[in-house]
Amino acid sequence: MSGWRGPVDLPPAPAPGAAAPRLSAWADRLLVLAAMAACPQDPLHHGEGDVLVHTQMVCDELVAGAEWRSLPVEGREELWLAAVLHDCGKPQTTREEDGRLRAPGHARAGAILARRLLWQAGVPWAARERVCGLVRWHMTPYHLLDRPDSARQAILMSLSVNPARLRLLVECDARGRLAPDVEALAETVALAWEVCAELGCGDGPFPFANDHARFTYFVGRADRDPTWAAHDDTSGRLTLLSGLPGAGKDHWVTTHAGDAVVVSLDDLRRERGAKRTDQTAQGQIVQEARERLRVELRAWRDVVWNTTGLSRQLRAPLVSLGHDYGVRVRIVCVEAEPATLAEQNARRSDPVPEGAIERLLGRWEFPGLDECHERVVAERLRFPAR
Incomplete structure (x- = not known):
């Protein structure tokens, strides 16, 4: 990674209807893309090849879709950046386990790296954090239904990312690969979004009664009802x-x-x-x-x-x-x-x-x-x- 003082030049989002830029053409000026091109993936889940090849396929899926094209310009740009950076944490986390390539924790690592890159690129903090939220949570929909705390995870996720925007990104992530389970992955993503919708946070943050209810739900007892209107008895x-x-x-x-x-x-x-x-x-x-x-x-x-x-x-x-x-x-x-x-x-x-x-x-x-x-x-x- 180059020094933190220097500016970062990120690939621009295409206009609606235009093709996605070729990310390989940017690898010589954005080191993270070069690292992604040099990072292999497990061929069972990513028969297409390295991380940058997969990322290009995800970007192509995103910009070809009517849903992305219909978004306001800010939404298109943020989803585009999230697609470009969603797996940027893989080069630092990929390792071989039992003969298979895995990248545990790459979403969290990627969000930290994306934050630094977007900060250097001069992206305003609110937009930066929406992009980083998409990167941070993009793996969660694949596993949400298997978690005993799925409701808590969905509610937590909704505080930093719009679940509907996340669904669009992760559907493109599922389809932007060569794997035998692409359709099953896409269905899992859709079901995860339904969990959010049923909780009342399918298109925005969970509607806590007040800020103290939100705080005590996450910092207090793990079994607290998220709909409980907690009385704010704080002092100081x-x-x-x-x-x-x-x-x-x-x-x-x-x-x-x-x-x-x-x-x-x-x-x-x-x-x-x-x-x-x-x-x-x-x-x-x-x-x-x-x-x-x-x-x-x-x-x-x-x-x-x-x-x-x-x-x-x-x-x-x-x-x-x-x-x-x-x-x-x-x-x-x-x-x-x-x-x-x-x-x-x-x-x-x-x-x-x-x-x-x-x-x-x-x-x-x-x-x-x-x-x-x-x-x-x-x-x-x-x-x-x-």
């Missing part, structure tokens, strides 16, 4: 920041935190005189920060947790703490374009190394509505020169 608010280094999280705190208590790993690191690369000190700092957070939450004070918070894994224990202490959980996503990010990171007193930002991009998961009562996106924040 925990705000979790989520953003790359240099995006402007400290500036957001300065201008928006108000009287809230701010718990910041960077501040604790400065208090201790610890370097960012000191992993021993980092563990102690995180432990101290979490204890401070517990003290403030026990008092039902408003707290801002100021860290990068880019992965669900890092956010999950903090979200659970918010639930356990009965406070409202808000996640603020602080966004900055690559050039702004690089400029502002360079102006920090302790800039984050570019290699560290590269690693963080490989873990960047946009916060979901299942993680919080409220999600806010703050973009184009520019902090003043020091």
